[in-house]
Amino acid sequence: SFDRGLFTNDVIREGILSALPSIPVESLGCMVEKLIQQGVETEEDLQYVREQDIEEFIKPIQCRKLLDTWKHKEPVSISVPPRQMSTCIPLDQSSSLSSSPLSSPPASPLPAKANWPNTFQVNWDKMSPSLNTCIQSGKRPSPADRRQMIRILVDDMRKIEVNPSRAQCLIIARDIARQYPLSFMDTMDDGRTTVGAGYESLLCQIKTRIEHLNRNNTLSRRRASKNANGTKPQRGPADTYGCTQWQPELPPEETEASLENKRQKLMELFSREGSSGIERAEVLKLMEMTYYLQRKMINANPAPSLEDVKQLWPYLFFPRSMCTHFEVLTDVSIVRKIEAFLEEHGRNIMEFFKQNPTNDDVKAVLSSTDCSVTVSNILQVLMAHFKEPLDALIIQTDVRLSLFQSIVQLTVTLPDTPRLIVAGPMTQSNQRWMMSIEKVVLCEGTSFVLGLAVVFSSYYNFNLHYQHDAACTLEFIQRYCIDINPERGTKASREKVQSKKSGKMVQKKPSSVNPHVSTLIKKISDFKWDFV
Secondary structure: OOOHHHHHHHHHHHHHHOOOOOOOOOHHHHHHHHHHHHHOOOOHHHHOHHHHOOOOOOOHHHHHHHHHHHHHOOOOOOOOOOOOOOOOOOOOOOOOOOOOOOOOOOOOOOOOOOHHHHOOOOOOHOOOOHHHHHHHHHHOOHHHHHHHHHHHHHHHHHOOOOOOOOHHHHHHHHHHHHHOOOOOOHHHHHHOEEEOOOOOOHHHHHHHHHHHHHHOOHHHOOOOOOOOOOOOOOOOOHHHOOOOOOOOOOOOOOOOHHHHHHHHHHHHHHHHHHHHHOOOHHHHHHHHHHHHHHHHHHHOOOOOOOOHHHHHHHHHHHHHHHHHHHHHHHHOHHHHHHHHHHHHHHHHHHHHHHHOOOOOHHHHHHHHOOOOOOOHHHHHHHHHHHHOOHOOOOOEEEEOOHHHHHHHHHHHHOOOOOOOEEEOOOOOOOEEEEEEOOEEEEEEEOOOOHHHHHHEEEEEEEHOEEHHHHHHHHOOOHHHHHOOOOOOOOEEEOOEEEOOOOOOEOOOOOOOOOOHHHHHHHHHHHHHHOOO
């Protein structure tokens, strides 16, 4: 069946790439989404786009170049998925390019058209018989067959362009995944839920192979242009990432003044009844009705401190309110999601790591725990797998809960980023915990599942990036456990981090799906078919 939305998306995407093949993937995705919202439906509509419509995504010269291209270009044809045994390279160049041994790029590739990925065709005849058998029968190829396919594919791509951009690789990876979704689409172990756009792991393998072959070729490297500093900070895609009600409209028959009156009523109830008021139906109803006002304050630019938010919205900083706010914001009931995840996938994940301990840290965790299927055990083994320190997300203490808050605030230097602080071992069924952000304890409760739900909710509720030293674990929870799987954007921090290899501060490349996360999800999904 014909998907009009998908067709429009492809038309705009390929119209942009035809003029700006090196545009970053995130900017490309945001621009496509904006143009669709502006009313672009066909290729002819692109000629009516104005510079002010896209200036927030690209530089002025790029804007003019793109708009000039759209005014004078020939219609772009949407690439048709290749037939199963088609020739390898673009049809207009197939007679000029001869096959070469694996991993041997040509000395001087032919000049490439800007939109060559749209006509590129994979030569499935070159692939191994076992890989072709898998894609014909709708099965996933073995890792060895997939690696060989990547080598052949990249060699053929580099006959056209020595260092294809990520945006160009994206088009080819996307077409392969759409042509053979059962064999190449990134999915959860249920085989139905797509991870991100569905082709991130394939894109990552292709781009990694290209960078490996170009490691000594300085002339073919792509240098990203640097943006000028000093501009007013804007709310970025990371704030709205995965949200369905990030900044809603005013409720019907309400004004900001009437909502402020309701907020004042909440303050009166809190001053009179304190924390016990959170169980009152009146408080819950008022919190639901003032959601618009809560988001307006949280989304302000510059963002307020959370202490300031707590002063005006004290009932927001209770476990029940945190989870409810997250559910309205994302349409996800987080506690139920975590509990369902544990029941459906917990045993499979723990068995995967027991049979395939991926590093010494994982072995140490498995030997120090009872390996039971609990959220705390799964969290520990995940952080060990990604080589992320446990205290990047969880701070453990043996202090009694009655003294907990005062001693933590006096003796422990808390970080700015969210932490789940637990009293005693994490194996307790009724785990006592507190949650801190910006060096201040803001919330407390019992049950490790609820604690994890609250600390994860805080990233979305308060527009926070994932801290670098826990980003992989948090994204795995987001995608595999909570089932928030946007195709574009990321909540990973954009700050410079210290390179594990060189020790220098470096800027990490943005990626919609962290490649370490997509690789682990793929391995767990493949493992399930052997384990179940």
